[in-house]
Amino acid sequence: MADVELRALTKEFPGGVRALDTLDLTVADGEFFALLGPSGCGKTTLLRTIAGLEAPTSGQVRIGDRDVTGLVPGARDVAMVFQDYALFPHMTVLDNIAYPLKIKRQSRPERSGRARGVGANLGLAALMDRRPAALSGGQQQRVALARAVACHPSVFLFDEPLSNLDARLRLEARTFLKRLQRELAVTTIFVTHDQAEALALADRIAVMEAGRIRQVGTPREVFGRPANTFVANFIGSTPMNLLPGVVSGGGVAVAGGTLTPSTITPPTAPGERVIVGVRPEYVSLSTTPVDGALTGEVSIIEHLGAVSLVTVEADGALIGATVPEDREPVPGSRVWLSPAPGRVLIYRESDGELVT
Ligand code: ATP
Numbered sequence: 291m292a293d294v295e296l297r298a299l300t301k302e303f304p305g306g307v308r309a310l311d312t313l314d315l316t317v318a319d320g321e322f323f324a325l326l327g328p329s330g331c332g333k334t335t336l337l338r339t340i341a342g343l344e345a346p347t348s349g350q351v352r353i354g355d356r357d358v359t360g361l362v363p364g365a366r367d368v369a370m371v372f373q374d375y376a377l378f379p380h381m382t383v384l385d386n387i388a389y390p391l392k393i394k395r396q397s398r399p400e401r402s403g404r405a406r407g408v409g410a411n412l413g414l415a416a417l418m419d420r421r422p423a424a425l426s427g428g429q430q431q432r433v434a435l436a437r438a439v440a441c442h443p444s445v446f447l448f449d450e451p452l453s454n455l456d457a458r459l460r461l462e463a464r465t466f467l468k469r470l471q472r473e474l475a476v477t478t479i480f481v482t483h484d485q486a487e488a489l490a491l492a493d494r495i496a497v498m499e500a501g502r503i504r505q506v507g508t509p510r511e512v513f514g515r516p517a518n519t520f521v522a523n524f525i526g527s528t529p530m531n532l533l534p535g536v537v538s539g540g541g542v543a544v545a546g547g548t549l550t551p552s553t554i555t556p557p558t559a560p561g562e563r564v565i566v567g568v569r570p571e572y573v574s575l576s577t578t579p580v581d582g583a584l585t586g587e588v589s590i591i592e593h594l595g596a597v598s599l600v601t602v603e604a605d606g607a608l609i610g611a612t613v614p615e616d617r618e619p620v621p622g623s624r625v626w627l628s629p630a631p632g633r634v635l636i637y638r639e640s641d642g643e644l645v646t
Pocket residue numbers: 303304307308309327328329330331332333334335336483
């Protein structure tokens with residue numbers, strides 16, 4: 291078993307930057323786990339602290355049933371793949387893959403046999419004698435992965451492993467990475483700032499902000515029920531509508547109208563200020579009046595491919611709704627917006643936490 295457990299992990303850098311703030315997290319054995327968050331939230335620091343490249347100011351890192359907090363990276367049984375792959379430029383692909391085995395003092399035939407085997411599995415058989423400079427970005431990435439796989443670690447740590455690839459190669463590499471992780475069933479923690487990548491790859495995601503974890507959940511949970519307005523804002527390729535509202539008469543008054551109990555059940559007291567969250571994908575748009583709908587004027591239409599994002603201005607607020615591309619309303623026209631029942635979330639205005 292190689293679960294990874296972090297207990298009250300804190301990292302302060304000189305100058306008072308608290309990159310990790312009493313962070314608790316357990317990643318299960320064999321899990322594919324994403325660390326997601328905006329730039330500077332502490333993702334890389336967290337990964338480096340698990341790897342042993344950074345010493346925590348306080349707290350504990352456990353791998354399997356061992357406390358590894360005081361151990362050097364080589365004694366932790368982890369393999370890390372860096373954003374820039376960190377390949378040795380003067381070594382061949384074969385020697386790059388075999389290098390960690392050399393450090394582990396395996397014999398030359400043993401390590402080159404293993405490196406060739408892993409390389410072949412990752413589609414690198416024909417490239418074994420090349421140097422990194424003679425490889426494409428995608429091939430370099432595979433060499434870096436092969437080097438990690440050859441070590442047979444208990445845990446893989448990936449720091450933005452796909453970020454140097456172009457969009458098309460990235461999609462291919464994503465599928466490849468997912469398949470590889472499934473086959474090897476090795477606990478994997480990977481850092482990304484790309485929420486689409488995290489949603490596509492991970493079994494579970496931790497969304498971080500300023501050294502803390504704001505939510506841990508499956509892609510479905512984090513997308514469908516963000517635990518707070520920070521996560522709601524961060525997740526989703528089109529941003530979630532977050533509309534300030536006031537609980538009134540069994541419903542919630544927001545810009546453009548009042549959402550009635552047929553759409554939402556306000557759990558809070560009349561007069562309480564809330565934020566109503568609903569994804570544009572769950573707002574239906576009508577060009578004729580609809581009872582109980584919010585109303586406003588079409589402001590902007592963005593073409594996203596098969597669907598278009600329509601931004602509607604209602605009492606000075608902007609509300610997004612996606613429509614099939616052949617059902618776009620006329621810019622400037624009046625429309626009616628109905629959030630889908632069961633898809634509306636209510637957050638407390640005071641602290642942004644999910645109420646229901
Ligand atoms: P990005 O997505 O931009 O890589 P990140 O989420 O990985 O960001 P970190 O690199 O972990 O964030 O940085 C977290 C915070 O710690 C930032 O405020 C950063 O400036 C600070 N930090 C990181 N390394 C050091 C260091 N060696 N010395 C001082 N501050 C540091």
